[in-house]
Amino acid sequence: MAEFLSLHDAVARYVEDGTTVCMEGFTHLIPFAAGHEVIRQGRRDLTLIRMTPDLVYDQLIGAGCVKKLIFSWGGNPGVGSLHRLRDAVEKGWPQRVEILEHSHAAMACAFEAGAAGLPLAVLRGYVGSDLPKVNDQIKFIECPFTGERLAAVPSIRPDVSLVHAQKADRQGNVLVEGIVGVQKEAVLAARRSIVTVEEIVDDLDVEPNACVLPGWAISAIAVAEKGAYPSYAHGYYDRDNRFYKEWDAIARDRDAFTAWLDDNVHNAGGQS
Amino acid sequence: MAEFLSLHDAVARYVEDGTTVCMEGFTHLIPFAAGHEVIRQGRRDLTLIRMTPDLVYDQLIGAGCVKKLIFSWGGNPGVGSLHRLRDAVEKGWPQRVEILEHSHAAMACAFEAGAAGLPLAVLRGYVGSDLPKVNDQIKFIECPFTGERLAAVPSIRPDVSLVHAQKADRQGNVLVEGIVGVQKEAVLAARRSIVTVEEIVDDLDVEPNACVLPGWAISAIAVAEKGAYPSYAHGYYDRDNRFYKEWDAIARDRDAFTAWLDDNVHNAGGQS
Amino acid sequence: MSTEYTSSEMMTVTAARALENGMTCFVGIGLPSEAANLARLTHAPGVVLIYESGTLQTRPDVLPLSIGDGELCESALTTVSVPEMFRYWLQGGHVDVGFLGTAQIDRYCNLNTTLIGDYHDPKVRLPGGGGAPEIATNAGEVFITLKHSKRTFVKDVDFVTTLGFGRDGKGRDGVPNIGRGPTRVITDLCVMKPDPETRELVVVSLHPGVTREDVRDATGWEIRFAEALESTPEPSARELAVLRELKEKTNRKHAGDA
């Protein structure tokens, strides 16, 4: 049953050094507030899972929280590189980050399989790609009915998933609306989950087939207004594409990054 | 791209003798009008697929349209047996019907796999059940990551799926709302699909994550008002539970059934 | 508490009491649905009811006739597709209790809803497995409720549609990622639980006015009784009132449909 906690307390309870953490949100509803709280609490040696690392993981990597990254596309979408990710992979600053990479299709299927409680996902994928040569978790199986060779990847089962959503009701049921990405799967595949929301409401007031996460499938809910910024929350605020472009210059330079991190995360207090 | 046809013409074009047909609708939105049109057109030797055969398949079986049935639960829900199905299986009237039976979980996964273009579905299923002894399509595979033994079933790929939905817009995009069952999967898994709808509207007017089938994923759309009756259409009319109970007496007796079929299907004209 | 009640009411009330507040329960149609909704309307308002039609956390005003009546969706927190229901919610491990009925049950709690007689020449063809085979293995535990008779309680089921503990009581031993299986069987005569060692069903509680002889006569094998055999508590006036109102509303609704 979802407990209502402050973001500080939720992160302190569920994210420890060495935890395997998944923060999802496909461009939309990226849990920046939660990611910043993890940085503020100084967590180390995290294994981070995410299809599209985006700025939030660039920040966590640059802040030295991360030991390993499992991902399928690590860029600043429409802008260019994630410079903190590159600096860690190419130069080992502030520390070397081990990477394990997949394709989007494989990760999406692995999230689906994790939510479905299965140990593996099967897909028609990785045909002719070199990725299986550098990722020993990609295997191939033969269909017992047709003989077709299909790719298999282990399902994703994070220790804890952190996602952001529009709103929760007072029983802790959560509405995710718009580009829903793999958030439902990330929450259901994880042993524990923290959902940050823009607001708590009396009634979710939704259509029968809306994407609703029941409170009994969530560990903790924390209010984090503008908790996805500079990503966005459909119906609440837009993506700050200007900041995404500005990030390129900030992240390119270690000192500029460190200063930004101090000003905007370490000394920003959070929303506890 | 969906073509707007009369129900008569849609069925005449896509359902032939010997076709593998799936009519889905999990209690809700069962395509009775389409099923009756198939009976009126006198199709024979159909292979019918459906998780919960329900009255519509009892009628098709009793009318002599069916050679084989693939299903997972064949009863009149909350009432008792499907007497026409039993008469065909136990006594061969009006002809013997071959059956291939699964569990719901396996069929649901097989629809999902069919929609996903895969040849097989993998699930944690059939543990300790005798069903694999009488259904040679159920196999077991070993997970290459954990060694766990998991069930595998062939995906469902019907020649044609027939489903009923609330409404379509003028581009042929369809809204399915409420208990959505496996209708989306049935349509996407099939080579051809016919969707009957209560009405055509200018604008579906839906939330971003509603269950919408794009017109370009459907072969034909036909208007069939009350096309799910005595099943129901959420937002339009309720399930006629009284008829479901009355069906027990009608279907128990071959003559009563034949008379009902004449009055309500053969001589009912349809909605062409 | 000397209110009069029928043996069916005794069964339903006892089955309802097995559910606790906050449990997530995957509900079979018929007797389990009646018991689960009675629990929700009495001692367990926070029980989460899930039906295989995809309705999560549903609170129907009247009992559904089918597993997918409109009431289930209209009163649910949300409704998901059937593949999602079986994959994410059942197989994904979010169901504490699967609540099942059955046509036949044997001493090791195996359930038969497939057929009586030989598979290829059945005496009686039953509806089939439906959701039960995977509910019984993927839910945390399983409650079973059905009327007691020699026809339904047989030594060995004709067909194991759904695993209890297998033909020898060891069907779950060593199987990874499997639920505990049936933990209680509630009938109109008594409550039974599997023996912790052999897994054979043992009567642990007799309903008021029921004798050991009554149970023996209605069971197709030499049924055993627990040493500390209890007497099932009677239904309370409130439980009976709520159950009767629920059934009356249900009958009125289903008869009135036209």
Added chain:
Amino acid sequence: MSTEYTSSEMMTVTAARALENGMTCFVGIGLPSEAANLARLTHAPGVVLIYESGTLQTRPDVLPLSIGDGELCESALTTVSVPEMFRYWLQGGHVDVGFLGTAQIDRYCNLNTTLIGDYHDPKVRLPGGGGAPEIATNAGEVFITLKHSKRTFVKDVDFVTTLGFGRDGKGRDGVPNIGRGPTRVITDLCVMKPDPETRELVVVSLHPGVTREDVRDATGWEIRFAEALESTPEPSARELAVLRELKEKTNRKHAGDA
């Protein structure tokens, strides 16, 4: 039609013209997205654009910066989850054309978006595969658009992130359930197509004012030219006007966000 235009505009207009009305197109971000939306706003209003963020049949007013900007969802017919997008819509066979960009491409149309140099000690780490590996094999065919240079057009890619026709041109031979693969590559200099036999890229059309020498100088292998080498038709005034308005609206929108 002597309107002036840049080589980038020539590329985008030519790429846009590759799309036909009624095609379903899985759109990569950047140049493919620009071309696909130009097609939608000019000759192919019925082209169905699909983005991997889950937005089906989207009609954005401005170009998205990312693959999941709000415009995509707001203007879409419907938005599905990312697993559903890859499983039902791409792998399920509903995509006619995958429209991709890339960092590196080789003579057999293999794409590299993973890294330059050695995998375990990269010179330049690129973003990775994203949706491309399965778009390239599960879509009916693939269009590729990118700027022409010796850095991007290499004889052999450092890493095959995404299959074109493999290291030897035979990578799709005998593989069941696979799309036709790349059928055209559109750059700011020319249009190339794979040779029907060898699968090696051949220049089939030069953009106005571009010479064979220009293409040779910008290609990292001995590029071949078709016998019937064509001249790419110039952009029309309308195409240029629509493209420029789209880009201007886009720039204003993305700069104005705060």
